Each structure stands twice: as structure tokens, then as C-alpha cells.
Amino acid sequence: MDRRHVLQSAAAVSALAALGPARGAGTVKVAVMIPQSGPAGLFGPSAKACAELAAEVINARGGLLGQRIEVLFGDAGLAPAEASQAALRLWKGAGAAACIGMHDSAVRGALVGLFKAQLPYVYTPVYEGGECAKGTYLVGETPQQQLQPVIPWIAAERKPRKWYLIGNDYIWGRNTNAVAKGYIEKTGAQVVGDEYLPFTVDNFDASLARIRDSGADAVLASLVGGAAVGFNKAYASFGLTDKALRLGTMIEENTLAGIGPENARNLYASAGYFASLTTPAAVAFANAYGKRFGPQAPALSGLAESVYEGFLTLETIARKAGSLAVARMDAACEGASYSGPRGAVTLRARHVEQDVYVADVGDRGFRIVKTFARVASGQTCKA
Numbered sequence: 001m002d003r004r005h006v007l008q009s010a011a012a013v014s015a016l017a018a019l020g021p022a023r024g025a026g027t028v029k030v031a032v033m034i035p036q037s038g039p040a041g042l043f044g045p046s047a048k049a050c051a052e053l054a055a056e057v058i059n060a061r062g063g064l065l066g067q068r069i070e071v072l073f074g075d076a077g078l079a080p081a082e083a084s085q086a087a088l089r090l091w092k093g094a095g096a097a098a099c100i101g102m103h104d105s106a107v108r109g110a111l112v113g114l115f116k117a118q119l120p121y122v123y124t125p126v127y128e129g130g131e132c133a134k135g136t137y138l139v140g141e142t143p144q145q146q147l148q149p150v151i152p153w154i155a156a157e158r159k160p161r162k163w164y165l166i167g168n169d170y171i172w173g174r175n176t177n178a179v180a181k182g183y184i185e186k187t188g189a190q191v192v193g194d195e196y197l198p199f200t201v202d203n204f205d206a207s208l209a210r211i212r213d214s215g216a217d218a219v220l221a222s223l224v225g226g227a228a229v230g231f232n233k234a235y236a237s238f239g240l241t242d243k244a245l246r247l248g249t250m251i252e253e254n255t256l257a258g259i260g261p262e263n264a265r266n267l268y269a270s271a272g273y274f275a276s277l278t279t280p281a282a283v284a285f286a287n288a289y290g291k292r293f294g295p296q297a298p299a300l301s302g303l304a305e306s307v308y309e310g311f312l313t314l315e316t317i318a319r320k321a322g323s324l325a326v327a328r329m330d331a332a333c334e335g336a337s338y339s340g341p342r343g344a345v346t347l348r349a350r351h352v353e354q355d356v357y358v359a360d361v362g363d364r365g366f367r368i369v370k371t372f373a374r375v376a377s378g379q380t381c382k383a
Contacts, residue, residue: 028067028324030055030314031096033087033111034307035077035103039199039225042254046304047102048073049293054311056292065318069311072096076103080110087111091119097324100124100310102303105171112136117326122314124306126250126271128175131350132381135326137317137333138351139309143179144378145356146249146270151180153358153370154268155187158245160218162192164211166231167222169196176222176249192216199227204234212240219246229258236263253301256365264361272354273309273342274366275300285341305341312340317347344374351377 034047055069063069072094074086083103090096091114098120101111108123108131115121117135129142154160163184167173173196181191192214195207211219223231228251235246242265251259251269259267275286285308289300298304313336318324321332337346343355356375359366 026067027070028064028098029070029072029090029094029096030064030311031072031074031087031090031094031099032307033074033076033083033090033099033101033103033107036073036075038077040104041077042225043102043301043303044077046254046298046301047307049289049298050300050304050308051100051311053289053292054308057288058311058315064315065322065324076101076107078107080106083107084110084114087114091115098122098314098318100307100314102307102310120314120317120324120326120329122310124310125303126172126306128172129179129377129379130175132379134330136350137313137329137347138377138379139306139313139345141249141270141272141354141356142351142377142379143176143249145272145354145375147176147180147183148378149356149372149375150247150268150270150358150370151183152187153372154218154245154247155189158218160245161189162214162216163189163218163220164193164214164216164244165191165195165220165222166193166207166211167196167220168224168227169198172224172250173222177220180220189218197223197227199224201227202230204231205238207231208234208238208240211244212238217244219244221246221248222250223248224250225255226258228255232259232267233263236265241265252303253299253365254303256361257299261361261363261365267361268358268369269361269366270356270358271302272356273302273305274357274359274368275302275305276359276366276368277341277357278368279343281339281343282341309340309342309345312338313345313347313352346374348376349379349381351379351381353377 032051036044072090076083100122102124112133122137124139126140165177246267316336316338317333321328333347346353356372358370
């Protein structure tokens, strides 16, 4: 890629891109741990593209602390122990000075244990909350951000009286639904069912029969990837589409493509980013992405875009700290802020305060129907 193209792409994302590339100041290596295999591997290509674009944008405006970023990719779609070994090779073997990760919570726990706050680690996807390790900064939406403002809004708009909660049987699904119960009860509605399924489930008939028989008029589905696709397709074929609305907090563009718009009527999703956002910053980002990777570019999604946000977060804290040393970054992270594709983002308690969007689904995909500005993460980590 030539320098002119880099600058054009960067300028489409931020006016600061015109500052030009770092010159003669060396290179800083950033490890990017994303799923390149396994069930979440479908998120890998667009996440990789977003990492590459982010590095180019930052390099074009002067680099990370004046050093040109070199991105090193590792596979986080492996089991936690194997993913840790991949990260260790990038860190100790290749010399990575920071890590950005978009992967599941089990891998996050393994990497937190591996790094032991010896290098900054930015974790980017939707997650369950509660991570407070030193040197770890969290970009992803928490259940509090995705549900606290959204459930009362749905209550006012659609007036559901009975909710059924269904999720995958692991920490994110269970924590999300546990948080949701309190918000639902505050609206005066009732939780009439709560169940958890393994990731390997491929038949949802029994669950759908329980939902039908419960009389639920709203369903919160805390399901991931293939389970979310299978459940929502079966939900439509079971004839429940017009009987109970659905709300998902990890239904992004790839998942919706698997579900199909025809099976997604009466479905809502809440997230910090949708590719259909029409804010100037989001449009500029999408345009830069399209110009950089062309018509065959992997589809943008909230999970992929979170990797881009991870680079912006790393850059922002490091600039404020004047260093990539964890102690200095921890001291500087509180209140660090930037403006990116998601809008204005501010670090609070190692997490981010950000806008949250609610979308429903039309023939052309997600449609933003509500925006909640500057939603707090609900986390209390001490920076």
C-alpha cells in the first residue's frame, strides 16, 4: 500500500490522520489475538482487517508513541492453554509490547494469568463484566450497558409482561441473564423461564415448546454464534415470531446473516456499534474500510470493529501516560477519552463509557431505532 492511500484512508476516519507517518523512530510490535479457527473463526477475517486498518491510521498520524506499529496475529480460537502459548510466542518470542484481544472469556482469563500485568492488554468484545486485572483495559459492552437502558425502553415501547431467558451455559450467558432479571422486574414484568444450553446444541424444539407454553411475550436470548443462528431460525419456523419479541446482546452482522432477515422479524439487538450506523464518524470508518479492502472485504460487524476500538484505546492511554509501561498506563487510564466509529468513548474504571444503540431488522439488515448516549459500564474496578 502506498503512502498516499494510507493517508486517504486515515483521513476518512480522523482529521488527525494528516499528521503523517512516524519517521526514523523504530517499530513497536502489537500482538492481536483473534479467532482464526474454531466456532468463532468466522469473525477472524473482518477482525484482522480492522486491526490492519487501525495500525495504518495510527501510523499515518505519527505512530504509537512515535513508533510505527507492526501487527502480529495469533489464533485465539484455540483452547485457552493453546491460545496462551500462541500469545507467549508473540510476546517473548517476537517481542510484542502490547496485546489486543477479541476472543472468549476463558482465553481472556488465560492471557491475564500469562501476562501478569507485564504488558498492556486491551480486551475488546462484548463480555460479562467483572474483570479488574491490572494492565487490562476493556472496550466491550457489559450487560449493564446493553440492558439497563434497553429493557425499560422495550417495556415502554412494546409493553411485554412475561420474559423468557435463554442462554449458553457459560459465564457470559448466565451473568447477562442474571443482570437482566433485575431490570425486567423493575418494569413490573415477570420472568417465566430461565434455561441454559451447551454450545453444541443443534435442536431447540424442547426449549421452543417451553417458551410457547410459558406464555412469554418477550425472550432474551444470550446465545453465541452458531447457537444464536440455530435458535433464531428455529424460533421463526416454530411460529413464535409474532407471539414474542426477541432481544439479543450478541447478535451482530455475521450472526444476522446466518439467521436471515426473513427469520428476524420482531428481533432487537443492542450494541455499541452496528455497521449500519450513519453518524459521520461511523460512515467515515466504513468508507475507509471499504476503500482499503475493496468490494470483497469481509463484512464489518460489531465484534470486528471492537478490534479497531482496541487500537484507539491503546493509543489514547499510552499517549496520556507517555509510555507503554503498565504502571504508568494504569495511573493514566482513568478519564482517558477519544472519538471513534462508536462515538465519544471515555475510560472509567478500566472499562469504557460509550453510546449504546438498539436496532431492529429490516430487509437490508439492522436499522438503528434508539440511541442511548454515554452509558456507563456499571463496573467498579479501581484504576
